[in-house]
Amino acid sequence: xxxxxxMIFSSDHPLTQVxxxxxxxxxxxxxxxxxxxxxxxxxxxxxxxDEILLKEGVLYMATHARAIEGEANSAITxxxxxxxxxxxxxxxxxxxxxxxxKTFWIGLNEKARNDPxxxxxxxxxxxxxxxxxx
Numbered sequence: 001x002x003x004x005x006x007m008i009f010s011s012d013h014p015l016t017q018v019x020x021x022x023x024x025x026x027x028x029x030x031x032x033x034x035x036x037x038x039x040x041x042x043x044x045x046x047x048x049x050d051e052i053l054l055k056e057g058v059l060y061m062a063t064h065a066r067a068i069e070g071e072a073n074s075a076i077t078x079x080x081x082x083x084x085x086x087x088x089x090x091x092x093x094x095x096x097x098x099x100x101x102k103t104f105w106i107g108l109n110e111k112a113r114n115d116p117x118x119x120x121x122x123x124x125x126x127x128x129x130x131x132x133x134x
Contacts, residue, residue, distance in 0.1 A: 009026060009035075013116070013117075013120070014116075014117055014120030014121060014124060015035075015037065015108075015116045015117075015119070015120040017120070017124060018037075018120050018123045018124060018127070019037075021057065021124075021127045022039070022040075022054065022057045022058070022059065022123065022127065023039075023040040023057045023058050024037055024038060024039050024040070024123075025037075025038040026038075027105070029107070029108070029109075031107070032107075032109070033090075033107035033108060033109055034108060034109050034110050034116070035108050035116060036105045036106065036107055036108070037105070037106040037108060037116070037119065038094070038103060038104070038105050038106075039059060039080075039103070039104045039105075039106060040058055040059070040101070040102070040103055041058070041059045041060075041061055041076070041080070041096075041101075041102045041103070041104055042058050042059070042060045042061070042100055042101060042102075043061055043062075043063070043067075043072060043073075043076055043096075043100045043101075043102055044060065044061065044062040044063070044100070045063055045065060045066055045067040045071075045072035045075075045100075046063075046064070046065075046066050046067065046072075047062035047063060047064060048064070049062065049064065050062060050063050050064055050075075050079055052079070052083055052126070054126050054127060054129070059126075061076050061079060061080065063075040063076055063079060070097070073093055073097060073102075076102070077091050077093060077104075080104060080106075083122065084106065084114075084119050084122055084123075085113075085118060085119075085122065086106070086113065086114040086119065087113070087114070090106060090107045090108070090114045091104055091105075091106055092104060092105045092106075092107065106119065
């Protein structure tokens with residue numbers, strides 16, 4: 001029997017390419033997900049504008065929201081979900097609730113709106129932009 005999400009772990013899957021270029025890791029899925037994508041994010045609360053950048057494999061997310069009572073965490077979760085074109089409920093803040101260094105797990109399913117290939121394409125586009133912007 002084929003393991004759920006096994007195809008995602010193959011070397012030619014776009015999500016595997018993302019993990020090579022970014023500080024990201026793939027994990028076996030649970031709770032109804034085929035796979036989890038673990039992303040390291042550096043938060044910048046209280047910024048002049050909302051922004052997403054990739055520098056040295058780390059996703060930098062600036063938000064206008066202040067780091068008061070979880071406002072910045074909530075804003076970053078929503079921005080990340082919007083950027084990846086998935087529902088915010090698929091983005092889980094696992095570590096770094098009170099830190100600028102955060103770890104998010106993104107729950108993905110091959111047969112749903114939160115398709116791993118679509119998410120990988122969004123991140124690969126950011127990687128290409130990051131590598132060309134100098």
